Structures are given as structure tokens and as C-alpha cells.
Amino acid sequence: MTVWHSSGHHLLATDPQGRLRPTAEFLRAYLRRPELAPVEESCAAERSLHAALYRDPLQPVTPVTLLRLKDADARENWSHFVTFRDLLQAHETLESAYRRLIGGGASRVPPLFVEHLTHVIVAQLCAGQSDPYRLRAAECLFRTQKVRVVEGRILAADEEIVAMHAKGGTAGGLGRFLEAMEAPLRPIGLDVLGPANQDTYAARADRFETVLDLSFGAPGLDGLCRVLERWVRHFLDVEVSIQPTAKVRDERWAWHVGLDAEASAMLDALYAGQELPEARHARLLSLFRLEVRDPGRMPQSLAGRPIYMAMAMEPDGRMKLKPQNLLVNLPLNEMPERSTR
Numbered sequence: 001m002t003v004w005h006s007s008g009h010h011l012l013a014t015d016p017q018g019r020l021r022p023t024a025e026f027l028r029a030y031l032r033r034p035e036l037a038p039v040e041e042s043c044a045a046e047r048s049l050h051a052a053l054y055r056d057p058l059q060p061v062t063p064v065t066l067l068r069l070k071d072a073d074a075r076e077n078w079s080h081f082v083t084f085r086d087l088l089q090a091h092e093t094l095e096s097a098y099r100r101l102i103g104g105g106a107s108r109v110p111p112l113f114v115e116h117l118t119h120v121i122v123a124q125l126c127a128g129q130s131d132p133y134r135l136r137a138a139e140c141l142f143r144t145q146k147v148r149v150v151e152g153r154i155l156a157a158d159e160e161i162v163a164m165h166a167k168g169g170t171a172g173g174l175g176r177f178l179e180a181m182e183a184p185l186r187p188i189g190l191d192v193l194g195p196a197n198q199d200t201y202a203a204r205a206d207r208f209e210t211v212l213d214l215s216f217g218a219p220g221l222d223g224l225c226r227v228l229e230r231w232v233r234h235f236l237d238v239e240v241s242i243q244p245t246a247k248v249r250d251e252r253w254a255w256h257v258g259l260d261a262e263a264s265a266m267l268d269a270l271y272a273g274q275e276l277p278e279a280r281h282a283r284l285l286s287l288f289r290l291e292v293r294d295p296g297r298m299p300q301s302l303a304g305r306p307i308y309m310a311m312a313m314e315p316d317g318r319m320k321l322k323p324q325n326l327l328v329n330l331p332l333n334e335m336p337e338r339s340t341r
Helices: 024-031 044-055 063-067 072-089 094-102 111-126 132-141 159-168 172-182 202-207 219-236 261-271 324-329
Strands: 145-150 153-158 240-245 256-258 284-292 307-312
Touching: 024 044, 024 072, 044 072, 063 072, 072 094, 094 111, 094 219, 094 324, 111 132, 111 219, 132 202, 132 219, 145 159, 153 159, 219 240, 219 324, 256 261, 256 324, 261 307
Parallel strands: 256 307
Antiparallel strands: 145 153, 240 284, 284 307
16 A cells, blocks of 8 residues: 555655665656646746656756746746756665755755655655554654644644644634644544544545644554654664653663754753753653664664654644654664665
């Protein structure tokens, strides 16, 4: 089963190691997006460029070609697309292109493209997965969440869907969630993923409309741990175990990784022995303990020691995870990348 048709996963090829290879049809999907598809006001040069690339998405595009476009926004959009396309073509797999992006080796590629690559790579990791809690938790790796703590439960809804419903009305369970985001804490009914509706997740996965319980001990938080384990294994060829933990009680605490910018700053403060103000501590949503199963993959000074992780929400309730932090900041010995030939 392939989830999230919107990721474009079905348009890609795979190599024997299960890594994703770019295709012309995958690139054509970008040409159908509103940022690039011609509109009534598009000039002849832009229409010609779009038609030529739709026939052959890999044909060269020169700076002179882009300068012929009359609209400045169109020139910028096309420049970003061509830079991204060229990055994919310079790498044999989307995964290697992604690592180049997050490692700072590619310039002028907007963050939106990093999110797109995360989306489709996570779809590959979840291909064949049927656990709705893991699938819904995986959305947190590529879509920003809006979080509300309701009667002790940490509930996350998709930020874009929250905003859409806020503009167009607040009907249904998600609507009640939206009301709760602005209202004083009170008992409300929410369309939280659970036993009563878990079987419907696959059919509506691309709508991103379910609310996920990320409380300690909830299956949603466990699902997130399992997805992050797969993420690390897929990119770094190392088996890890990730488990939620209530507190860090470790006098030998040696390494930590935040899953978002806010969590990174909080872990830095805690590691330095600082007390977090109560309001800020309340935004620390979860702590995790990561263990590398093969101590030989770690520097000798850290071998066998746990790595602590955290995720947090910003003051406005946004939670934007950066799974790339795990790839960049885990203290692992260098290993050559798997061959994709």
C-alpha cells in the first residue's frame, strides 16, 4: 500500500536498496503545480518554456531563457525549479540529493523542496505499512502541526488544515479542536485517531485531517518513535532504539539532539544545568532516549551511552519537526554511502 498519493511516490523508480530514483514524470508533476503552470497573464516565453519542459523535463535551461520571462515572480519560481531539478539530476537517488541539501552542499533551493523530499522519502519508508498510528505520526516529519494540551493529552492537528477550517467554518471534530485552540480549557469532543476510526485513516490519508494523541504512553508517540527508527536506518545504515522517557536522569549525559529548533535550545539549557521557566517547560512535549544497537558505530568516548532527544512546540502552539537533525547530529563514525549502482 502506498500512502499519500500527493507525495508523488508512485511516480518514482527504486533501486535494489529501496532508494528512490528521480524520473521525468516526477518532475512533470511540479510543472502541473500552480506556481509553474501557465495562467492567462503568462507571456509567450513562459508558455514556450513550460511546453518544452513538459515534453522533456531534463532539457537544459539557460539563464538567458529565464531572463526572457516578463514576470519577476515567474522568473523566480522557474529558477527555483530548475535549480532543484539540476540537484536531483546530479544525484542518483533522492536520498543522496536530500543529504546534500541538509548538509549545506546545495544553495538557492527553498525549504519547500526539502519538505517535498522529506514527504516522498517518508512515503517510501511507510510503503506497505498498515499501522495507522505510525502513518499519522509520520506526517509530523513533513507537515507542521498545531498542538493543544487538552486535559493532559497532547493533541496535534495539521496546521494547514487548521488554518483552512478556521477560514471556512468549524464543522465537525476538527472544528471543535479549532475552537479549543482559542478557548479556555474545557471538555470537548475531538476527531482523535483511535480505535473507533483507525480503520478509516488510509482512505483519507491525503486529507491530513485526523488529530494525533502524542501523550506519553499513547500509540501515536510510540508510532513516531518507530518511524524515526526507520528514518535513521534508511539513511545511516544503523539500527537504533528510540523510546519516550519522562525525565533525563543521567549524570553521564553526553549527547543530545533536538527534533526542532525549540527543543534543541531547551536541551542545551537543561544540559547546562539551567532550570526552564514553567511556561517554557510546558512547551516541552516529549523526551526520548536513543540507543545505537552497534556501539562500534559510535566514537569510543560515546560508545554504549544513550543519546537524548526532545520535541517541543513554539509559543504559538506550532510544532515543526526537523528529522534531518538526526542525520546531521547523531555522533556516528563515518561510513561510506551504500552503492546505488
